[in-house]
Structures are given as structure tokens and as C-alpha cells.
Amino acid sequence: MKKMQEKIQRWIKGNRQSSIDFLGELVQAQSTQGDEEQAQKIVERKLRSLGFDVDVWEPAGDELLDHDYFYSPRTDFSGSPNVVGLMRGAGGGRSIILNGHIDVVPEGDHKQWKDHPYSGKIEDGKMYGRGVTDMKGGNLSLLLAMQAIKECGIKLKGDVIFQSVVEEESGGAGTLAAILRGYKADAALIPEPTNMRIFPKQQGSMWFRVHVKGRSAHGGTRYEGVSAIEKSLLVIEQIRQLETERNERITDPLYERTPIPIPINVGVIEGGNWPSSVPDEVKIEGRMGVAPDETMEHAKQDLQRALDKLSETDAWFIEHPPALEWFGGRWVPGTIDLEHELMNTLVEQFRSARGSEPIIEASPWGTDGGLLSNVGDTPTIVFGPGVTDVAHHADEYIVLDEVFACAEIVAFTLLRWCGVVENGG
């Protein structure tokens, strides 16, 4: 095993420049929603060149569109294919899904960027570009791990299913489509940018909207009306209190370092249309965090109950209860047993590669891991290079050394998890 590991390390080192070039190519293929095809073709070519079985398809069909967990602002995925490559094992080993999304969030205002948002420019060991951290860097780690194993002549026992999916940034329809296509494994790994922390649990989230009612009046006699803005302050206060209550329930040590494990973020407020009128409606939109071991339904009930309670302290709400709706984004929480064998393996390989203890935490955001574990019945760990601080912002970058370090840890983990045919090389 030691020898195989050294061989892999040498291979990764020796192919550093071509790998960086490949990542640059991936970044330059701007794969915002609806525009993923060029990047997926690059991935497909790479998988075919490695001799993998390759499956390319555009998500579609009623089973997907009518699925309880389907969420996307669109229903037509023409030109937005998923790409899956199968590195078939010799048999007798455990299988694994390696999942990474190819879609990137829009680059925003180009003037905010030092260079072109899709430059793939390298400076001080960092590559810059939209999507390089979230999550093409992580995808490269996966591809490199597989390629290194393959080119070092190592034969795994278990199957490795690499998934380059669309739609993660918009609710996970790409991964859901892969699950419905039948892809399943004994475990999964998603190299989202965790800054090399290991996330066995991922927070889910849902978007909500609350309509708060008032009664209009002229501003000069505002006491004749009821301000929906004043009432919405009470609603926000109630939401804040619910957040406190929900987080007091969280005792999981994985959340020890997190100030608010499952926040409820009020992101948008909008109400009234005339400075000198008492506003009769306010709309509040937000994101509710869902604990890794909680159902979406339970979280929904929590918020509804909190809003219902408002009428106990303010009679206005008896006749005019705030109307709650769930809309838009929805990310299923995910969790893997802390004693799961993939956890043990990953932690062990991390220790041996980095010479330090990994940080094990619960993620503050959702990933496709929720779908994989809850719908696809495939327990998932999230672990990857890059920091989320720079994702979704201008001048997104990744430290290239981390991509290679992650590739090495993933490769070593695959050897252990899938098992090696000893005379495979």
C-alpha cells in the first residue's frame, strides 16, 4: 500500500502542470446555468480518454419534474447534460460515488473583478475565476485521484462512479436526475469547498415568505391605520426568537464552533408604496436552516407555530394572521454516521497526508449530499479544497496546492474504501 501511495504521489506531482492547464480550461468554459455544455464536453472527453464507461444525458421526464424534492427555476434542461463516468471495479469491493457540480453562479459585475471573471489566471499559486473554488477545483481533485490510480496501473475492487452534475446552485435537479437514473453506491464524497474540513453532516435549508397585513390610512392620521411595517417588526422578532429556541436544541458537538448552527436569515423585506401612507402589506423573505437530522416538515411546522403564537401577544394577528409560504430554493439536509467506515478511512488518510487532525464539523449550508443520502440512500461526506468566503464573490480563487493535496487524500481513500486487487498492476 505504501508503495502504491508513493507512486500516486509521484504521478500527481509529475502531472501538476497539465492538471493546472486542464483546470484553467474548465474555468474558461463558463458554465453558468443553461450554459454547461462546453464544460461538460471537456469532462466527457477526459473520462473517455481514461477508458471509463461514460453516460451523458439531459435531465427530463415526469418522474424528475414531479418528484417531491425537485426544485429548479426551469423545467427544460436541453443543453445542460449530466455526465457520469464509471470506473468499473474488479468486484468484491465497496462502491463510491464521487459527485461534483459543474454549474457556477453568475459572475456578477465584471468591474468588481481584477481580471476577466473566467480568466483562469494564476498568481502566487492561486488560480482565479468564477467557479474555480465552487467547485471545479474539487472536481479536479476527484478526476486526478481517479486518473492517478488508473495510470499507476492500480485496479480497484469496488466501482467508482464519478458524477459531473448540473443545477446544484439552483436546488439539486442534476443530482436528483442521477439518482433517478439509478446511480447508487455504498457511500459518496462531494468535494465542495470545506477548506479541507470534513463535514459528515450538512445543514439543509428552505426559503420562506411571510405576508404581513396592516390597514392603510393617511400618514397625517396614521393612528387611524395599522402599520404593516410595525407588525412586521414583531414578526421578525418572533422569527429571531424561534431561531434562538431551535439552536438551543442543538447539542451536536460538531456544531461546537458554530455561533448559530441553523440560522434563520431574513434576507428581504419590502412593504408600503407611499411615504405618507400607512403601509397595509409587508413581504418578508428568508432562508431557514434545517438541522442535519431534522425533516424539512418539522422545520416548517416550527415556523408556522411561531407565527401562530403572535396572536397571543398582539390581537391584530387574530384576524390578520401572517401568511406563510414556502417557495424557491430548497436543500435537503444530509448526514452520515460518524462511525461510518468511509469516515474512518477519510480521517485516517487525512491524518497521514497532512500530519494533523482533521476538523470535523457540520456544514452551515446545504449540498447535493442531502439528496444523495435521503433520496439516493447513499451516505455522503462533504470534504474539499477551497474556502467558501471567496465562492460567489468577485475574484474567486483557489490555492492550487490544496487541490493536489485533496486529490492525494481522495486517491488514498479510494484505495482503502474500494479495495485494491493486489496484483492489479
Next chain:
Amino acid sequence: MKKMQEKIQRWIKGNRQSSIDFLGELVQAQSTQGDEEQAQKIVERKLRSLGFDVDVWEPAGDELLDHDYFYSPRTDFSGSPNVVGLMRGAGGGRSIILNGHIDVVPEGDHKQWKDHPYSGKIEDGKMYGRGVTDMKGGNLSLLLAMQAIKECGIKLKGDVIFQSVVEEESGGAGTLAAILRGYKADAALIPEPTNMRIFPKQQGSMWFRVHVKGRSAHGGTRYEGVSAIEKSLLVIEQIRQLETERNERITDPLYERTPIPIPINVGVIEGGNWPSSVPDEVKIEGRMGVAPDETMEHAKQDLQRALDKLSETDAWFIEHPPALEWFGGRWVPGTIDLEHELMNTLVEQFRSARGSEPIIEASPWGTDGGLLSNVGDTPTIVFGPGVTDVAHHADEYIVLDEVFACAEIVAFTLLRWCGVVENGG
């Protein structure tokens, strides 16, 4: 005098139907902003038929547009003339300005109205239509009072200057233009719909906008950001506190029945653009009431000081003070001495006509009276038929009896105030 009054009463009674027809014609001439010409032509014809000196002009010129008190969303008033009619007195009497605005607010959604918004339909002694209360009914009261005096062969000593102005609903540029044209008198009366209460003092108001800053972050790690929505709750709380302080200062008995004499209304709130992002900016818009004896400048300083104080309780505001701007609508407060002779005369005529004590209050809204008293040096009383509850709403109406009752009180007041040439008839 008694005989003259009876003559006037008879005349008003005898001309009831033609007066109602005239009001219907005025209402049907839809005079929303920019579209006042047809209605003004009707007024002009009436004034000419009475043999008054008539002055018709479109407000314009730098003196107007650069005036400190000029406010309008437009600077071109082509097709929006002011009309002034002068009933010249015999001399030796006090002069008066009778001011009413011809512009009406937009009728809004036609489906909210039982009949066409400009029907002028009569039902149960009420005429319906946009602007019939605010304030074509009051304008008719003025015209009838003058016409009755004229047609009863009574000759006044003082001048009566009737002003049919544009732009009251948008900040008073019509009345300001009349003042700058040189119109001035010993006192003025504006028959805005006070429900026959006498308003010697009128509240002013100004619109403000406050920008509240935050710092963006992902909703899942909202503790890494600063929510502009949470900060704006503090700003609104501070504004509410300032409102309390300002109103505690009001000791004027005219405000005795008013729950909040000079309210600060927060009418609009808008902030954030993504449910799962911590919002980094919130905009608040509102209307600040200005006490009748207060300067606009003083009120402005009050609000600025209140916002400045926020940094004493929340350090965030030290580096990120809320930015205050004054924009849009601005209505100067107005006041007339309670012992002013026009007050005494009007109160006396009210008593004798209605057989009851008038309610004397301060208005909860601004009128062109502020401009007349503060810029035009003409102390002004606001008193007229109709209730503000129905103004600016669908199915606006006026009780016709009130229009005639007001006409009578105004006519009697003119006799007393301007003085009568005893052998004038």
C-alpha cells in the same frame, strides 16, 4: 345685514339645481395633474360671466422653479394654467383670497369604483366622483358665495381674489406661482374638506428617506454579516421614539383630540435582494409631520439628531451612520392668529348659520395655506365641506347640502370681512 343674508340664502336655494349641474360638469372635466385645462376653462367662463377681472397663466420662470419652496415632479406647466378672478371692491374694506385647487389625485383602479370615477352621479343627496370632495365641492362653495353676492346686487368694499390653482396635490407650485405673481390679501380661506371644522393651523410635512447599511454574508453563516434589516428595526424604533418626544412637546389645545398631533409615518421599507443572503442595505421612506408653528429646518434637525444618537447605543452606526435625505413632497405648515378678525368672523357666521359651536382644530395634513401664510404673507384659515376619509379613495363623494351650507357661511363671512357698501344694491 339680516335682509342681505336672507336674500343670499334665497338666491343659493333658488340656484341649487344649476349649481349642482355646474359641479357635475367640473367633476366630469377630469383634472388630474397635467390635464387641468378643461376644468380651468369652465372656471374661467364662470368668472367671466360674472364680470370679474380674470387672469389665466401657466406657471413658469426661474423665480418659481428656483424658489426655496418650489416642489413639483415637473418643471413644465404647459396646459396647466392657474385661473384667478378678481371681484374688485368699492374700496375701504379688507381684502381676501379664496383659494381652491383644481387638480385631483388619480382615480386609481376603475374596478374599485361602483360607477365611472368621473360620473358626477347623484345618489341620496351625494355627488360621486374623483375630486368632488378634494376639492371641487369646496371650490363651488366659494364660487356660489361670490355669485350670490354679485347677483343679489351687493357691493363689497374689499377685494375678493378667487384662485383656482393647479398642483396642490403635488407640492403647491400653483399657489406659489400665484403668490409670486403678486397676489396677496389681508387674509385667505381655503375650503379643503375639513368636514366643516375650522383649521386655523395646518400641519406641514416633508418626505424623508433613510439608507441603512449592513454587511453581506451567506444566510447559512449569517453571524459573519450584519443585517441591514436588523439595523433598520433600530432606526424605526428610534424614529418612533422621536415621534413620542416631538408630540410630548405639543401643548396646543387645538390638538387636544388628536392622538398623535404630528406623526412620523414610516410608509415604505425595502431591503435585501436574496432570501439566503444577509441584506447589506435597507431603504426606509416616510413622512414627517411639521408643527404649525415649527420651521421645516427645525423638524429636519430633530430627525438628523435622532439618527445621530443611534451610534450611542449601537457601535455599528459609528462607522455606518444611516444616511438621511429629504426628497419629494414638502408642505409648509401654516398658522393664523386665533384672535385674527377673520377667525372671529368665520366662527360667528358658523354659529349663526349652524346654530352650534364650530370645532376648531389643527389639521393633520398640509394645504396651500402654509405657502399663503409663510411665503404670501396672507394669514389663512382652512374650512370646507366634505370629509377626508373619502378623498383619495374610490367612490369619493360629497354631501351636497354641505356644499351649500358652506357657501352660505362663506358669503356671510365675506359681507362682514370685506364690508358692504350699504347702498350698493
